[in-house]
Amino acid sequence: MRKFWALVRLELLEFFSKYRMGLGTGATKRGKGLPVLTLLLLAVPFINMSFGVYQRFLGWGRPELGVAYMTMIAFFLMCFTAIPFLFSLYLHSSDYQFLTPLPIPTKYLGLAKLVVVWLYLTGINFVILFPVALLVGLNGGLMVWSLLFSLLLSVVTPTPPLFLSSLAVLGLSTISANRNRKNLLSLVFAFALLGLVLGAQLLLTDENARRLVDWTTRLTRLYPPAGWSAQIVNGSLLGLLKYGVLNILCYWGLQGTTRKLYRSALVFSGAKPARQHVAFDYRPRKKYGQLIRRHLLIIVKQPVFLLNTILNLALPGLVFLIGLLSGDLTVESFLIPGEQKRLLLFWVGLASAPALLTNLSATAITREGKAFWETRVLPVESWTNLRARIDTTILVNLTFSLLVSVVLFRCLPLEKLALLPVLFFVTMLTIFVATTDLVINIYRPYLNWTNPAAAIKNNLNVLLSLAYRPLLAVIPFLCAVCFPRANVYGILFYSGLILFLLTLLVRRVLRTVLVEKFDQIPV
Amino acid sequence: MLVLEDVSKTYDGKRMAVDRLNLKVQAGEIFGFIGPNGAGKTTTIKMLTGLLPPTAGRIMINGVDLAISPVEAKRNFTYVPDHPEIFTAIRGIDYLNFIADMHDVPTSKRRARIEKYTQLFAIEDALGELIHSYSHGMKQKLLICGALLPQAPLFILDEPLVGLDPLAAKRLKEIMVKHCAAGGTVFFSSHLLAVVDQICDRVAVINQGELVICDRVERIKNGFAQSLEDIFLELTQDA
Ligand SMILES: Nc1ncnc2c1ncn2[C@@H]1O[C@H](COP(=O)(O)OP(=O)(O)OP(=O)(O)O)[C@@H](O)[C@H]1O
Ligand SMILES: [Mg+2]
DSSP: OHHHHHHHHHHHHHHHHHHHHHHTOOSSHHHHHHHHHHHHHHHHHHHHHHHHHHHHHHHTTOHHHHHHHHHHHHHHHHHHHHHHHHIIIIISOSTHHHHTTSSSOHHHHHHHHHHHHHHHHHHHHHHHTHHHHHHHHHHTTOTHHHHHHHHHHHHHSSHHHHHHHHHHHHHHHHHOOOHHHHHHHHHHHHHHHHHHHHHHHHHOSGGGHHHHHHHHHHHHHHSHHHHHHHHHHTTOHHHHHHHHHHHHHHHHHHHHHHHHHHHHHHHHHHOOOOOOOOOOOOOOOOHHHHHHHHHHHHHHTSHHHHHHHHHHHHHHHHHHHHHHHHTSSOGGGGOSTTOHHHHHHHHHHHHHHHHHHOOGGGGTTGGGGGGGHHHHSSSOOHHHHHHHHHHHHHHHHHHHHHHHHHHHHHHSOOOGGGHHHHHHHHHHHHHHHHHHHHHHHHHSOOOOOSSHHHHHSSOHHHHHHHHHGGGGGHHHHHHHHHOTTOOHHHHHHHHHHHHHHHHHHHHHHIIIIIHHHHHHOOO | OEEEEEEEEESSSSSEEEEEEEEEEOTTOEEEEEOSTTSSHHHHHHHHTTSSOOSEEEEEETTEETTTOHHHHHTTEEEEOSSOOOOOSSBHHHHHHHHHHHTTOOHHHHHHHHHHHHHHTTOGGGTTSBGGGSOHHHHHHHHHHHHHTTOOSEEEEESTTTTOOHHHHHHHHHHHHHHHHTTOEEEEEESOHHHHHHHOSEEEEEETTEEEEEEEHHHHHHHHTSOHHHHHHHHHHOO
16 A cells, blocks of 8 residues: 555556646746745635626525536546546656556556546635535535535545446447547546636526526436435435445446556557558648748647747637627627727727747747757748748737737727728737747747746747837827827827837847847857 | 868867867768767757858858758758657658658659658558657667658768667668769767778767867778777877
């Protein structure tokens, strides 16, 4: 048994070090505090949701159904978390290589990993199920006992979804244990999670009261443990007993599934996918197009880069959307007469957000990492090499900005006249930022990373690029001062023009002085 | 084909990693570049390929100054580094097509060459797979295929035989010999004295950044009346 706990400790340590690496912090004191802080911050909206559920269901006179509802939500949440987690922990773990030869029972290897997932799920439970359970218990008059029952409830509920997830992973693994699929899987489940949380929030309105109570009752019949949860918070020992039996059964099942997963992991780590003969495409492509494609693929094919980019691009839109959906924000609030200007500024703000919040160019060289030498030995002008990086950033950001602009233009009651100056301004801003950020990367290339998160997060390049962004506000301000008679469109137009001239200047410096600096970057 | 004039490099401003190196490699030659670990071979090759700017000196490739017209100079050579660190999230075939595009390999020759070289190095079955599923040796072979594809006049390799299986090593040596017979030039660094002895026309020995000797293999051997190994040890030890 001592060996088993040593294994668990090892798995936990690895989990936390991976998590820290994901955040890009070191093992310093501050680096150790940060993960805890982010976890706490992440927990706040969930705890909030739990409270919300309690209040709603209390208002409808069925507080105990709130527990059942939350058990169901937690069930799906845990499955969506556990499946990609189990997948990477069991099928894509590098530690088998040194663990397998050790004199430890194979059963332990599989189960030690399981403990990490179980702890993680229980942690989730503590922020979403525990609060509502505690409140319902207190409301039911259990007083101090409700604390004990809610604690027990949080501990017994994760095992069934864990078992079902392990079955799902086993099924998925027979289809494919491909690395690419793993990343796709994480992405799909991350979106499913987001959808679930958003959906659960949005459904929770008083208009939906009848339907929600109905659904929950029906789902409880489909998944009886949700009903047992409601019994437990009312102090039912029978409910606890049922859960206990279910836990033991699931534990048995898990022993089987983890053993199977462990075995297939060993097979996969040695085996290669079947070779297939595909007809290749030998058609030539344009050189410049190939360079852009390369830089785009570097972003798209590296999940860390891709997620970071998508999140940065979509964040303001998402915040807006959530605001609209939750009713805190309404289109009507923009329609107050005389508020056209506010509407316009809002539009410009959202359309400029991709340029202002992302900094793809600030890591355009860094992202290439150890493969940076490749383009340097090819017969390509250094300036072309740099330009391809800038244009890749522009391509990504502008596509998104235009999309946002057009969608908003269709949705909001805006003047047709506005389209031109706004698009002009946003385009110029995007080009300026994409060009200027690269200067930072030329001065601070960092190519020897092994963990992709270190290349794009928490590094000085990113901070520097964000630091000068607020200064850009000076431009429209100056325009407003210099052209007091100009209206908003005029100011946007003049600002765009100034940005254009500034871009020309930066490009000139890049072409003449900084190309040489680029050529000196040691590899 | 390749001329180095007083080429020097220092990383820290104090110690010279390469010290006033002078070399002339003729077209049609296989030129071996040998020296103990840390002698400055990789540093020299990085300077030749434009990866590292020399601290001083001039590098001419096919009559073109690398510092003045780098693109023109780079059209004249391809390079295989001592590590196969490339962008690995694409398929092998995508990598080769990329290189072919960048070096303007004509469409009509592209397919035949890719098939020929990948079959020669037995990686044709893996071309449809992502490069990060390749073994170290397979990546190296892919890089070699990429470097052969443009059929540039000069072929620069840094320790190309380390990590290759015997058959692939034999094939590569054959290709090097053939390339030179057809008028091409090969410049490669190595630790494998037997290989250098076997295929090189001329060798240069470098030690602690300085050129120790540069001559035809048989002339060096005649002058010392020993095996190349003994000569190498003798030349590089007394420093
Ligand atoms: N990036 C670097 N920064 C500082 N010094 C370096 C760097 N690269 C190489 N050196 C130094 O330059 C000298 C020459 O190194 P180089 O890599 O050229 O040797 P080499 O002949 O290729 O050796 P090996 O046979 O081990 O490949 C060594 O003393 C090394 O310490
Ligand atoms: Mg070397």
